[in-house]
Amino acid sequence: EPVLALERVEKVYNRDLPSEVQVLRGASLAIAPGEVVALVAPSGAGKSTLLHIAGLLDTADRGSVRIGGQEMTGASDRRRTMARRADIGFVYQFHHLLPEFSALENIVLPQLAAGVRARVAEARARDLLVSVGVGARADHRPSALSGGEQQRVAFCRALANGPRLLLADEPTGNLDPATSDTVFGALMGLVRETGLAALIATHNLELAARMDRILHLEDGRLA
Numbered sequence: 001e002p003v004l005a006l007e008r009v010e011k012v013y014n015r016d017l018p019s020e021v022q023v024l025r026g027a028s029l030a031i032a033p034g035e036v037v038a039l040v041a042p043s044g045a046g047k048s049t050l051l052h053i054a055g056l057l058d059t060a061d062r063g064s065v066r067i068g069g070q071e072m073t074g075a076s077d078r079r080r081t082m083a084r085r086a087d088i089g090f091v092y093q094f095h096h097l098l099p100e101f102s103a104l105e106n107i108v109l110p111q112l113a114a115g116v117r118a119r120v121a122e123a124r125a126r127d128l129l130v131s132v133g134v135g136a137r138a139d140h141r142p143s144a145l146s147g148g149e150q151q152r153v154a155f156c157r158a159l160a161n162g163p164r165l166l167l168a169d170e171p172t173g174n175l176d177p178a179t180s181d182t183v184f185g186a187l188m189g190l191v192r193e194t195g196l197a198a199l200i201a202t203h204n205l206e207l208a209a210r211m212d213r214i215l216h217l218e219d220g221r222l223a
């Protein structure tokens, strides 16, 4: 059973206005547990829209979105929010870490919010940081970390509560090529270790080629 399944998803912005734009025109995909899929598309093609719909942050106009076999189309906001918190981790181009907290605390906080005990949350945060090679930076604030380190901490945060699906929007987009490579390697290590399914939007075709499969978003459809 796929972790994420989209079927014939359609999305229009500004319907019935002169600025109306149909971004998705029947986009379908299925991602199995453990599968890492690259999402490649020109800027403006609808990658963020697709990721927001897959991540239950936005709704499709037509078509179906299933997470772990559960139909999310037409589900209540409450159910969608619960599914998002339980099953989905997000990583963006910019890390969005909380500046006043340490790297470790940034990974502990979402676990506390989910009801995990402090000592367990801290141990998990440390393990995650060590596994991406930033264990020695656990007590530093984000501003004291390099861009690559910040992004690796953001991955740890996204995985803190053990999601089944990772959605990433240009996670190495603001890093130089060598750092992108390190960060991507760390991400793949984490993903392989946890058996997570991942959909990773990237402009970097070398990184895309290292994933299990590449989906191209063109003219509102996926191929």
Ligand code: ADP
Pocket: 013, 014, 021, 023, 041, 042, 043, 044, 045, 046, 047, 048, 049, 050
């Ligand atoms: P990408 O992430 O591939 O650059 P987006 O999904 O951000 O593409 O945007 C796809 C298209 O939809 C663009 O033409 C963009 O201007 C338009 N768009 C995105 N979000 C909105 C919105 N909230 N309202 C109106 N148009 C939007």
Ligand code: ADP
Pocket: 057, 090, 092, 096
């Ligand atoms: P942007 O691309 O505009 O910088 P983001 O990609 O960070 O913004 O987030 C896109 C939208 O999703 C924003 O409205 C943000 O508030 C929301 N968002 C991001 N992460 C989460 C999350 N984990 N839960 C709920 N909403 C989120």
